[in-house]
Amino acid sequence: TVTRQMFNGYQTLDEIYDWLRSLESTYPNNVKVVVGGQTYEGRQILGVHVSFKEGNKAVFLEGGIHAREWIAPATVTYILHQLLTSSDPAVRAVAESRDWYVFPSVNPDGYVYSHTTNRLWRKTRKLYNMGSIKCYGADPNRNWGYHWMEGGASDIPCLDTFGGDAPFSEIETKSLSEYINTVAPQLDVYLGFHSFSQLLLVPFGHEGLEVPENNNELFTIGKQAIDKLAERHGTIYQVGNIPEIIYIASGGSTDWVAGTHRHIRLVYTFELRDTGRYGFVLPSNQIIPTGEETLDAVVSMIQQIDGTA
Ligand code: 0X9
Ligand code: ZN
Numbered sequence: 001t002v003t004r005q006m007f008n009g010y011q012t013l014d015e016i017y018d019w020l021r022s023l024e025s026t027y028p029n030n031v032k033v034v035v036g037g038q039t040y041e042g043r044q045i046l047g048v049h050v051s052f053k054e055g056n057k058a059v060f061l062e063g064g065i066h067a068r069e070w071i072a073p074a075t076v077t078y079i080l081h082q083l084l085t086s087s088d089p090a091v092r093a094v095a096e097s098r099d100w101y102v103f104p105s106v107n108p109d110g111y112v113y114s115h116t117t118n119r120l121w122r123k124t125r126k127l128y129n130m131g132s133i134k135c136y137g138a139d140p141n142r143n144w145g146y147h148w149m150e151g152g153a154s155d156i157p158c159l160d161t162f163g164g165d166a167p168f169s170e171i172e173t174k175s176l177s178e179y180i181n182t183v184a185p186q187l188d189v190y191l192g193f194h195s196f197s198q199l200l201l202v203p204f205g206h207e208g209l210e211v212p213e214n215n216n217e218l219f220t221i222g223k224q225a226i227d228k229l230a231e232r233h234g235t236i237y238q239v240g241n242i243p244e245i246i247y248i249a250s251g252g253s254t255d256w257v258a259g260t261h262r263h264i265r266l267v268y269t270f271e272l273r274d275t276g277r278y279g280f281v282l283p284s285n286q287i288i289p290t291g292e293e294t295l296d297a298v299v300s301m302i303q304q305i306d307g308t309a
Helices: 002-007 013-026 071-085 089-096 108-116 171-186 215-233 253-260 284-306
Strands: 031-038 044-050 057-063 098-103 127-130 133-136 187-195 199-202 238-241 266-272
Touching: 002 071, 002 284, 013 031, 013 044, 013 071, 013 108, 031 098, 031 171, 044 071, 044 108, 044 171, 057 071, 057 171, 057 253, 071 089, 071 098, 071 187, 071 266, 071 284, 089 098, 089 284, 098 171, 171 187, 171 253, 187 253, 187 284, 199 215, 215 238, 215 266, 215 284, 253 266, 266 284
Parallel strands: 057 098, 057 187, 187 266, 199 238
Antiparallel strands: 031 044, 044 098, 127 133, 199 266
């Protein structure tokens, strides 16, 4: 089956993009390929817009901002596949209650580089030329323009948490943020997918411990969602604000989304499997179970805000 082909191994960027294009031909009434942005090396940030009816609110799924976190694009594509094909009534109801903007790999240059050259590459691939020293890439999850460089980000281009030389210095974050601005009025949920640590992160990550206005609601909904996640395969998650549960980190995409588009009710960052045994190099036989349990969490979140839980 398609599920076996697609989800028994990690896909290359070309395979993911070809599959997104194939969805548009298979589901011409419901799926459109959309360009969410551009990259330094001249690629496109490709996604799909899924819509079953007019007037729905929308969910944005962002995967792969960190190149080496391969389970993130795999999980986002798994969820997309289920939204289109599942016959589970609960999944169908949630799928069709929203429009979906789904971007499996928002750092495509980095993702390709992690396949061809350095499996543990994290950043973009922009050249930072400092005289005799050349280093590549900024951390695209330290480069967004909300409390940029206010903790947990480096100003040294050779480091993995380099925030860039200005907010939105990376064409990937700049162009994707502009795309998000165009769909933001429709959004009520924005989810970023990373690995690893099995955490559900609530904004914000910068210094000063700002929390969203609906912080308590995000905790309540998040806790029920990770309970549902655990019911599937016993995978244990924790919920918390970013500085409390991992570390201070500023310039993240979800912080910019939550801080700039305050009407978006649910904004979370998932840190998917595992807790460090395999880390970023999660075996591909965990793609399907990770996809299944993460879909359960996403379904639960939407059921809770719709009062259908
Ligand atoms: O450091 C990060 O960017 C994330 N952890 S990871 O191991 N995947 O790199 C945590 C993101 C925290 N989120 C925000 N500050 N918004
Ligand atoms: Zn990450």
